[in-house]
Amino acid sequence: MSFSSLVSNLTFRDSDPEDRSQFSRSRSFASTAATSVSISGDISSQLHGGYSHPLARSWQAERQLTKSMLIYPLFISDQPDEETSIPSLPNQYRRGINKIIPFLEPLIQKGLQSVILFGVPLAPGSKDAHGTAADDPQGPVIQTIRLLRARFPQLFIVADVCLCEYTSHGHCGILREDGSLNNQLSVDRISDVAISYAYAGAHCVAPSDMNDGRIRAIKLKLIEAGIAHKIVLMSYSAKFSGCLYGPFRDAAGSCPSFGDRKCYQLPPGGRGLARRAIARDIQEGADIIMVKPASSYLDIISDAKNIGKDMPVAAYQVSGEFAMIHAAAKAGVFDMKAMAFEAMEGILRAGATIVISYFTPEFLDWLSH
Numbered sequence: 001m002s003f004s005s006l007v008s009n010l011t012f013r014d015s016d017p018e019d020r021s022q023f024s025r026s027r028s029f030a031s032t033a034a035t036s037v038s039i040s041g042d043i044s045s046q047l048h049g050g051y052s053h054p055l056a057r058s059w060q061a062e063r064q065l066t067k068s069m070l071i072y073p074l075f076i077s078d079q080p081d082e083e084t085s086i087p088s089l090p091n092q093y094r095r096g097i098n099k100i101i102p103f104l105e106p107l108i109q110k111g112l113q114s115v116i117l118f119g120v121p122l123a124p125g126s127k128d129a130h131g132t133a134a135d136d137p138q139g140p141v142i143q144t145i146r147l148l149r150a151r152f153p154q155l156f157i158v159a160d161v162c163l164c165e166y167t168s169h170g171h172c173g174i175l176r177e178d179g180s181l182n183n184q185l186s187v188d189r190i191s192d193v194a195i196s197y198a199y200a201g202a203h204c205v206a207p208s209d210m211n212d213g214r215i216r217a218i219k220l221k222l223i224e225a226g227i228a229h230k231i232v233l234m235s236y237s238a239k240f241s242g243c244l245y246g247p248f249r250d251a252a253g254s255c256p257s258f259g260d261r262k263c264y265q266l267p268p269g270g271r272g273l274a275r276r277a278i279a280r281d282i283q284e285g286a287d288i289i290m291v292k293p294a295s296s297y298l299d300i301i302s303d304a305k306n307i308g309k310d311m312p313v314a315a316y317q318v319s320g321e322f323a324m325i326h327a328a329a330k331a332g333v334f335d336m337k338a339m340a341f342e343a344m345e346g347i348l349r350a351g352a353t354i355v356i357s358y359f360t361p362e363f364l365d366w367l368s369h
């Protein structure tokens with residue numbers, strides 16, 4: 001191709017004098033030293049200008065956010081008529097079973113396709129050392145799964161599986177006398193809870209407890225029960241301990257009564273450990289791997305995408321990330337919608353194909369216009 005035909009194929013924006021001057025610079029350079037090498041070097045330096053239009057900008061991304069990528073977290077209280085806002089988690093409520101359908105109906109109309117359920121037992125005496133309430137057939141999660149299956153047959157229901165909301169000590173398993181987690185007892189209990197959610201009709205069970213071996217234990221019990229072919233097993237594979245879960249613990253009442261979760265959640269710098277946990281969970285039978293939180297862990301999302309090349313990768317944009325965006329927008333730091341999209345683009349760029357987000361209702365609106 002001749003230089004002049006290359007030039008005639010180049011366009012620049014009329015309104016942008018800088019582009020014009022760059023263009024004429026490259027032309028005068030090329031006219032004195034016109035070799036194919038220098039011209040192609042010159043042309044390939046022109047990255048600007050091809051993407052000022054919003055559509056051309058959107059084409060630069062590998063994947064675009066769609067409504068089907070979003071999972072919305074719901075806090076289901078054992079008080080049937082409850083509807084209580086959570087001060088640290090803007091616009092989010094703890095709802096009893098009688099409030100769920102009227103709340104979800106308009107969201108489903110707007111294109112909501114999936115929810116993840118967290119049970120919140122509030123009745124006095126409902127918590128004990130074994131988290132008995134987690135799989136109470138009359139409890140909020142099992143009742144809500146049944147209700148949603150009947151009322152919204154297309155809705156994809158994910159049940160978070162953990163004990164911390166249901167244990168008197170607030171930890172994610174069964175404890176030994178010294179206060180550390182008893183792995184075998186915890187895995188036995190967690191996998192029983194997962195099976196009961198699966199029997200109730202959940203499409204997906206998502207163990208968030210981080211006990212070693214729970215993915216294998218759940219998969220084996222699903223196979224034994226003859227329902228493994230109906231249930232997606234989503235593992236919170238790389239769940240990092242840190243500051244970003246505070247509002248969730250207010251919402252779910254799952255703050256540990258002593259100690260912290262540092263011996264079973266990953267240290268923020270532990271990239272290698274996260275990679276090992278992801279590889280291990282795939283080996284044990286996970287169908288979806290998750291990274292949590294999302295925005296401070298984009299490298300881990302990217303690792304998950306590489307390690308689980310053929311698997312869906314989920315990212316959980318957790319309560320603290322959501323609350324930070326709200327707080328900063330309120331303080332005038334940025335526009336909330338623009339920031340919510342920017343955060344989401346980063347998460348998708350890193351490799352996520354599914355995002356659990358408290359912004360889901362807003363995105364359903366934003367993606368409709």
Ligand SMILES: NCC(=O)CCC(=O)O
Binds near residue numbers: 319
């Ligand atoms: N197991 C679920 C969580 O810990 C949720 C975290 C959050 O939204 O902060």
Ligand SMILES: [Zn+2]
Binds near residue numbers: 163171
């Ligand atoms: Zn937990």
Ligand SMILES: [Zn+2]
Binds near residue numbers: 164
């Ligand atoms: Zn948790």
